[in-house]
Amino acid sequence: MNYFLTEEQEMIKNLARKITDEKVIPIRQELDEKEEFPWEVLKVLSQSDLMGLFIPPEYGGFGFGCFEMCLVIEELSRGCGGVAVTFAANALGAYPIFLFGNEEQKKKYLPDVARGKKICAFGLTEAEAGSDAAAIRTSAIKQGNEYILNGTKQWITNGGEADIYTVIALTDKSKGIRGASAFILEKGMDGFSFGKKEKKMGIRCSATRELVFEDCRVPQENLIGREGMGFLIAMKTLDMTRPGIGAQSVGIAQGAFEEALKYSRERKQFGQSISSFQAIQHMLADMATQIEAARALVYAVARFIDSGAKEFSRESAMAKLFASDIAMNVTTNAVQIMGGYGYMRDYPVEKMMRDAKITQIYEGTNQIQRNIIALSLIKEASSWR
Amino acid sequence: MEIIVCIKQVPESTEVKINPQTKTLVRESVKGIINPFDMYAIEEALRLKEKLGGKVTALSMGPPQAEESLREAISLGVDEAILLSDKSFAGADTLATAYTLAQAIKRISQFDLIICGKQTMDGDTAQVGPSLAEKLGIPHVAYVRKINEVKTDSIILEQMVEEGYRRIKMSLPGLITVVKEINEPRLPSLRGKMRAKSVEILIWGVNDFNIEKEKVGLEGSPTQVIKIFAPQRRKKGEILQGDIDSQVEQLVNKLKESRVI
Numbered sequence: 001m002n003y004f005l006t007e008e009q010e011m012i013k014n015l016a017r018k019i020t021d022e023k024v025i026p027i028r029q030e031l032d033e034k035e036e037f038p039w040e041v042l043k044v045l046s047q048s049d050l051m052g053l054f055i056p057p058e059y060g061g062f063g064f065g066c067f068e069m070c071l072v073i074e075e076l077s078r079g080c081g082g083v084a085v086t087f088a089a090n091a092l093g094a095y096p097i098f099l100f101g102n103e104e105q106k107k108k109y110l111p112d113v114a115r116g117k118k119i120c121a122f123g124l125t126e127a128e129a130g131s132d133a134a135a136i137r138t139s140a141i142k143q144g145n146e147y148i149l150n151g152t153k154q155w156i157t158n159g160g161e162a163d164i165y166t167v168i169a170l171t172d173k174s175k176g177i178r179g180a181s182a183f184i185l186e187k188g189m190d191g192f193s194f195g196k197k198e199k200k201m202g203i204r205c206s207a208t209r210e211l212v213f214e215d216c217r218v219p220q221e222n223l224i225g226r227e228g229m230g231f232l233i234a235m236k237t238l239d240m241t242r243p244g245i246g247a248q249s250v251g252i253a254q255g256a257f258e259e260a261l262k263y264s265r266e267r268k269q270f271g272q273s274i275s276s277f278q279a280i281q282h283m284l285a286d287m288a289t290q291i292e293a294a295r296a297l298v299y300a301v302a303r304f305i306d307s308g309a310k311e312f313s314r315e316s317a318m319a320k321l322f323a324s325d326i327a328m329n330v331t332t333n334a335v336q337i338m339g340g341y342g343y344m345r346d347y348p349v350e351k352m353m354r355d356a357k358i359t360q361i362y363e364g365t366n367q368i369q370r371n372i373i374a375l376s377l378i379k380e381a382s383s384w385r
Numbered sequence: 386m387e388i389i390v391c392i393k394q395v396p397e398s399t400e401v402k403i404n405p406q407t408k409t410l411v412r413e414s415v416k417g418i419i420n421p422f423d424m425y426a427i428e429e430a431l432r433l434k435e436k437l438g439g440k441v442t443a444l445s446m447g448p449p450q451a452e453e454s455l456r457e458a459i460s461l462g463v464d465e466a467i468l469l470s471d472k473s474f475a476g477a478d479t480l481a482t483a484y485t486l487a488q489a490i491k492r493i494s495q496f497d498l499i500i501c502g503k504q505t506m507d508g509d510t511a512q513v514g515p516s517l518a519e520k521l522g523i524p525h526v527a528y529v530r531k532i533n534e535v536k537t538d539s540i541i542l543e544q545m546v547e548e549g550y551r552r553i554k555m556s557l558p559g560l561i562t563v564v565k566e567i568n569e570p571r572l573p574s575l576r577g578k579m580r581a582k583s584v585e586i587l588i589w590g591v592n593d594f595n596i597e598k599e600k601v602g603l604e605g606s607p608t609q610v611i612k613i614f615a616p617q618r619r620k621k622g623e624i625l626q627g628d629i630d631s632q633v634e635q636l637v638n639k640l641k642e643s644r645v646i
């Protein structure tokens with residue numbers, strides 16, 4: 001469908017597509033099997049300027065918005081969900097600096113991110129704090145001009161590979177979530193190390209790792225915003241990036257759909273191609289319709305955000321929720337259409353199905369998205385008389 | 386370092402049409418791409434520029450639509466592009482092409498190195514690079530697979546030969562043609578693509594540089610193509626059945642029948 005992209009958006013999309021076709025698809029299976037971090041692809045993305053897409057021109061980027069990010073994430077995901085999340089989590093780690101950082105912090109960190117010289121990550125989740133992010137325990141105690149961090153973050157995308165980490169820690173345990181603060185950490189700081197690297201079901205080329213802080217001294221200049229703003233910064237950042245997970249979902253679904261459609265025309269059973277069976281046709285029709293609906297929602301939300309909207313938690317959650325459920329459904333049906341071949345690693349759809357599952361879990365599970373949407377609805381209704 | 390890369394737009398599809406009168410390719414109707422070997426030439430030029438500074442100019446002779454290929458070169462990072470386009474340039478063979486390019490390069494005048502792809506996908510002659518060097522009176526090395534070192538007045542490189550390679554020192558200014566082993570071409574950048582959209586591509590016709598009209602185009606081309614044809618497909622082979630012994634026997638019989646043995 002025609003989404004009336006501007007010439008620049010068309011350019012960005014085509015560039016991301018070319019990179020996906022030429023540099024991602026040929027290696028995705030190997031990356032998946034070896035659980036190898038996609039440095040080669042990141043190099044291409046940097047050289048093509050896409051790492052700096054969302055960073056303002058004054059810091060060496062392009063100043064594009066959520067929508068253009070979605071276009072790139074969608075295209076990359078069509079090829080490989082793992083590569084796409086590596087790209088997306090870089091933005092997730094950089095957004096807090098870009099959205100809430102002061103001028104010095106932006107000047108210090110963003111130009112290297114824009115050029116792809118440094119990669120970012122975002123650390124909120126802990127062993128005891130998943131959906132209940134307010135239950136984090138990592139502490140940041142002020143001592144002179146420094147904060148001393150102690151604790152362990154878990155399942156941090158780009159962990160170990162990234163250079164810059166936005167980490168949420170408690171500066172005041174007595175205040176609960178109002179006592180959380182956001183910090184910029186750099187790889188190589190004393191007392192900052194990496195723990196276990198996870199073995200995952202899908203998105204296996206992406207790195208998911210523990211961040212360990214043992215009396216890690218962080219200069220006070222690295223506090224983002226003010227003390228106590230950490231939770232707000234995390235939530236606003238996630239509002240901004242969730243449409244990206246929606247775009248990842250659309251891309252994964254699109255990739256699987258294309259494989260299934262192509263296969264259905266080639267595979268013959270009972271003397272005819274399986275695409276001549278109405279059962280298969282209806283599945284294909286439903287899949288295509290669902291993908292288009294998800295894409296339309298993701299694009300609409302991203303454009304709404306870029307229009308300068310102030311409050312968009314609900315819409316952002318809707319985009320992520322709807323698209324990720326669709327991705328799971330579509331990839332499962334793609335495997336179904338391809339039968340036993342779809343289940344085999346020789347074909348890409350089993351990987352797409354494994355990759356799709358994570359979109360329902362990270363950046364807040366879909367149950368949590370429904371909570372966010374419902375809360376926002378009820379709050380709105382309470383203002384009715 | 387001032388580098389000139391010579392690139393050609395070639396038809397993407399394999400189903401090319403040939404003008405029955407001139408026996409040359411009809412280029413207007415098919416989608417054009419940069420000749421794949423020229424992509425390595427562009428990449429090598431960009432790498433040299435990134436290392437040593439300077440400027441990369443892309444030069445192409447072709448119909449007006451070849452401008453697209455020059456814009457693509459710009460999107461990859463080439464600084465300037467010049468298209469030699471004129472009705473009278475059409476139908477040029479390798480001699481006329483080399484002459485036209487040489488005259489244009491004389492007008493550019495400033496250069497340290499010219500890089501060409503080893504050959505084009507449509508013509509396949511591999512002649513234009515070397516004859517261009519001859520016309521300019523500069524040294525050349527064809528089939529370069531690696532540049533080892535660049536000094537102000539010379540360059541050390543490796544030339545592919547049948548079994549192995551030759552290390553050669555060539556004085557500058559000079560010309561090289563490159564093979565695909567030399568590098569891996571990059572993809573365009575967003576900045577490059579944005580620049581490519583708006584940048585002016587210089588277009589030079591017969592009157593824009595010093596040309597003797599009888600030396601360009603079809604008129605300046607002594608090569609006459611008599612006929613272009615796809616070679617006849619050979620007859621299908623025959624697969625012998627049965628166990629090894631009986632296959633051997635059948636084979637020997639067949640060879641005898643056809644008087645091979």
Ligand SMILES: Cc1cc2nc3c(=O)[nH]c(=O)nc-3n(C[C@H](O)[C@H](O)[C@H](O)COP(=O)(O)OP(=O)(O)OC[C@H]3O[C@@H](n4cnc5c(N)ncnc54)[C@H](O)[C@@H]3O)c2cc1C
Pocket residue numbers: 089122123124125129130131132154155156157158200208358361362363364365366367368371
């Ligand atoms: C591959 C991967 C990468 C990740 N990357 C990052 C990262 O870069 N940075 C980061 O900070 N985190 C990251 N995470 C963490 C991710 O955001 C969390 O896994 C997610 O928020 C869910 O938390 P949990 O896994 O602890 O599940 P839990 O919170 O334990 O949830 C378990 C189940 O209970 C449900 N549930 C929980 N609470 C409620 C409720 N109130 N109402 C209804 N249902 C509920 C959930 O929906 C889920 O079904 C990553 C996780 C994975 C798996």
